[in-house]
Amino acid sequence: MKVRISDDAVALACGADAVAAAFLAAGAEVERVSSWGMQWLEPLVEIDGIGYGPVSTDQVPSILDGTAETIGRIEDHPFIARQTRLTFARAGKTRPLSLDDYAAAGGWDGLNKAREAGQAAILETVLQSGLRGRGGAGFPAGIKWKTVSDAAGDRKYIVCNADEGDSGTFADRMVMEGDPFMLIEGMAIAGLAVGANKGFVYIRSEYPHAVAKMEAAIKLSAHIVAPFELEVRVGAGAYVCGEETSLLNSLEGKRGEVRAKPPLPAHKGLFGCPTVINNVLTLAAVPWILSNGAEAYAAFGMGRSKGTMPIQLAGNIKHGGLFETAFGITLGQLVNDIGGGSETGQPVRAVQVGGPLGAYHPPSQFDLPFEYEAFAAADGLIGHGGIVVFDDSVNMARQARFALEFCAIESCGKCTPCRLGATRGVETLDRIIAGENVEANLALIADLSETMKFGSLCALGGFTPYPVMSAIKHFPDDFR
Amino acid sequence: MRTISDIILLHREREGPLLPILHDVQAEHGHVSDSAIREIAEALNLTRAEVHGVVSFYHDFTKNPESRPVIKLCRAEACQARGVEALIPLANSQSRVKVEAIYCLGLCSVGPAALVGKDVVARLDAAKFSALIEAVA
Numbered sequence: 001m002k003v004r005i006s007d008d009a010v011a012l013a014c015g016a017d018a019v020a021a022a023f024l025a026a027g028a029e030v031e032r033v034s035s036w037g038m039q040w041l042e043p044l045v046e047i048d049g050i051g052y053g054p055v056s057t058d059q060v061p062s063i064l065d066g067t068a069e070t071i072g073r074i075e076d077h078p079f080i081a082r083q084t085r086l087t088f089a090r091a092g093k094t095r096p097l098s099l100d101d102y103a104a105a106g107g108w109d110g111l112n113k114a115r116e117a118g119q120a121a122i123l124e125t126v127l128q129s130g131l132r133g134r135g136g137a138g139f140p141a142g143i144k145w146k147t148v149s150d151a152a153g154d155r156k157y158i159v160c161n162a163d164e165g166d167s168g169t170f171a172d173r174m175v176m177e178g179d180p181f182m183l184i185e186g187m188a189i190a191g192l193a194v195g196a197n198k199g200f201v202y203i204r205s206e207y208p209h210a211v212a213k214m215e216a217a218i219k220l221s222a223h224i225v226a227p228f229e230l231e232v233r234v235g236a237g238a239y240v241c242g243e244e245t246s247l248l249n250s251l252e253g254k255r256g257e258v259r260a261k262p263p264l265p266a267h268k269g270l271f272g273c274p275t276v277i278n279n280v281l282t283l284a285a286v287p288w289i290l291s292n293g294a295e296a297y298a299a300f301g302m303g304r305s306k307g308t309m310p311i312q313l314a315g316n317i318k319h320g321g322l323f324e325t326a327f328g329i330t331l332g333q334l335v336n337d338i339g340g341g342s343e344t345g346q347p348v349r350a351v352q353v354g355g356p357l358g359a360y361h362p363p364s365q366f367d368l369p370f371e372y373e374a375f376a377a378a379d380g381l382i383g384h385g386g387i388v389v390f391d392d393s394v395n396m397a398r399q400a401r402f403a404l405e406f407c408a409i410e411s412c413g414k415c416t417p418c419r420l421g422a423t424r425g426v427e428t429l430d431r432i433i434a435g436e437n438v439e440a441n442l443a444l445i446a447d448l449s450e451t452m453k454f455g456s457l458c459a460l461g462g463f464t465p466y467p468v469m470s471a472i473k474h475f476p477d478d479f480r
Numbered sequence: 481m482r483t484i485s486d487i488i489l490l491h492r493e494r495e496g497p498l499l500p501i502l503h504d505v506q507a508e509h510g511h512v513s514d515s516a517i518r519e520i521a522e523a524l525n526l527t528r529a530e531v532h533g534v535v536s537f538y539h540d541f542t543k544n545p546e547s548r549p550v551i552k553l554c555r556a557e558a559c560q561a562r563g564v565e566a567l568i569p570l571a572n573s574q575s576r577v578k579v580e581a582i583y584c585l586g587l588c589s590v591g592p593a594a595l596v597g598k599d600v601v602a603r604l605d606a607a608k609f610s611a612l613i614e615a616v617a
Contacts (some may be wrong), residue, residue, distance in 0.1 A: 009585070009586065009587060009600050010589070010590055010602065012599075012600055013600035013601050013602035013603075014590060014603060040589065040590075164584075164586060165583065166584065167556030167557040167558045167583065168558045169584075169586070169588070170586035170587070170588055170589075172586075205503075206582060206584060206585050207585075207586060208595075209598075231494075233499065233500070234499070234500075236499060236502070236541060237539030237540040237582075238537065238539060239583060250499065251496050252496045253497060253498030253524075253534065254534065255533050255534055256537060257537075271495065271496075312588065313589060314589045315558040315588065315589070315591075316561040316562055317589065320589020320590065343562075352557055356556065386588070388557050388558045388561055389561060390561045391561075394561070399557070399560075402557070402560070406583070409583075
């Protein structure tokens with residue numbers, strides 16, 4: 001009997017190692033696999049396709065003698081059955097560092113096809129797939145790659161932005177910890193497409209397990225992706241380094257200050273060379289696209305948002321975890337039908353979509369379809385696909401203050417609207433919370449937000465007004 | 481424990497060696513001292529001001545050693561939504577362990593979460609958090 005238990009960070013944080021040890025002590029064979037993404041059930045134990053969770057060590061005997069309560073077949077569980085898993089097709093099924101498992105589950109097929117197709121055909125396929133940057137900005141990946149391909153230079157780089165700092169997001173972490181070869185394959189294909197032989201994966205230091213898995217996977221697969229070479233670099237606790245130009249400075253060993261654009265990284269990126277810099281999910285989507293074709297990928301989604309998005313359900317939610325689906329599902333379906341509402345059982349009052357720089361949405365906006373343009377039209381953003389649910393105990397004036405406080409802590413200091421605006425914003429919100437000249441101070445916040453939005457160099461200062469202004473707009477009573 | 485010059489030698493041929501050097505110095509020496517900054521600056525042909533600027537920019541690097549054990553507690557939005565702020569009085573009521581704020585461990589559906597060394601813990605409540613403080617103190 002083979003017992004399968006995840007070894008990703010969520011499973012470990014919930015006690016998976018102790019559960020695995022208890023199974024081993026009871027004489028069972030244990031296999032450590034990637035996570036299915038049903039995080040409320042971690043540690044999740046799978047035996048012959050049947051799931052048990054969340055499992056504690058004292059339940060091990062009853063699971064082994066068949067008397068424990070099960071959640072049924074994992075693949076048939078509504079949370080899994082309702083998904084369209086392209087990027088996360090292997091989640092829960094393979095051992096993260098097994099080259100055999102990866103190859104047996106379709107791994108390297110995209111890279112092999114890319115090698116046969118050649119540079120121009122790879123670029124055309126990625127362009128036609130409609131794949132847009134999954135880090136938040138949504139820029140078409142094919143156009144970025146074509147720009148780097150056309151740029152003059154004998155040295156070019158592929159940089160993977162794995163500085164997943166947005167609260168409520170963990171899809172990048174799950175890719176790196178659960179299916180690292182997929183990311184390596186995507187980067188190698190990008191290298192072929194633009195003529196780059198060297199890649200860096202910049203991973204935040206808050207993800208020690210992802211760092212370890214990626215380093216091991218790079219060593220194990222070096223002979224497969226050669227002559228393309230990869231190296232992991234570890235961030236140092238600066239949120240702003242998720243911004244691409246700041247990340248490049250950090251990779252070069254400098255302060256992670258934002259660079260003014262132009263020049264674009266595609267023309268002058270890492271060490272002044274043409275550079276593709278993409279998010280983990282963007283690069284991880286590429287092997288599937290090369291393997292199955294651009295049309296198959298573009299058949300998913302709606303409007304100009306093609307393909308699937310790994311959405312992350314987080315915060316005070318009953319069924320938290322990773323839900324990959326085609327663009328177009330509504331926010332309400334995600335929070336209530338799939339997420340099951342709040343974990344505390346209290347009414348959901350607000351959800352923040354897209355990380356610390358994303359807007360807060362009230363339930364009256366739950367009919368919004370999850371895609372780039374619809375959220376932009378509603379003064380929000382989907383960002384990296386994180387959804388953080390708050391119940392009715394939340395105080396939205398406090399959340400607006402936190403957004404500005406976070407911006408003040410993490411500002412790189414390069415531009416004035418962000419560096420000074422965030423701090424003055426916190427002070428002004430403190431006055432509002434204390435009830436001083438509320439209307440006049442709210443007008444000041446609106447004015448400050450305008451300045452930050454249009455005057456900041458990057459999204460940190462530029463998007464902090466989203467959570468602040470959405471909180472004021474949709475939850476006015478909390479400010480008065 | 482490797483010396484500063486051993487660590488420099490290990491990384492100096494890499495592209496952009498400063499952050500890998502500082503990470504190793506911080507991990508093995510517990511901080512990045514002024515004398516370490518001087519040695520690194522000289523080896524990489526940078527000014528001390530440049531190295532100091534990098535050290536002071538990143539939250540992970542510190543100029544002074546911390547003698548107490550450290551718990552990095554996530555205080556970002558998803559953990560706020562799951563009640564992390566209720567744990568703060570507990571953190572402040574003791575001084576044997578340094579409880580530092582960190583912004584997101586990617587454990588956003590099972591928070592409040594914390595990082596101790598390279599170990600992660602989740603689903604913290606007052607009882608589990610107290611036990612964690614006792615365990616590391």
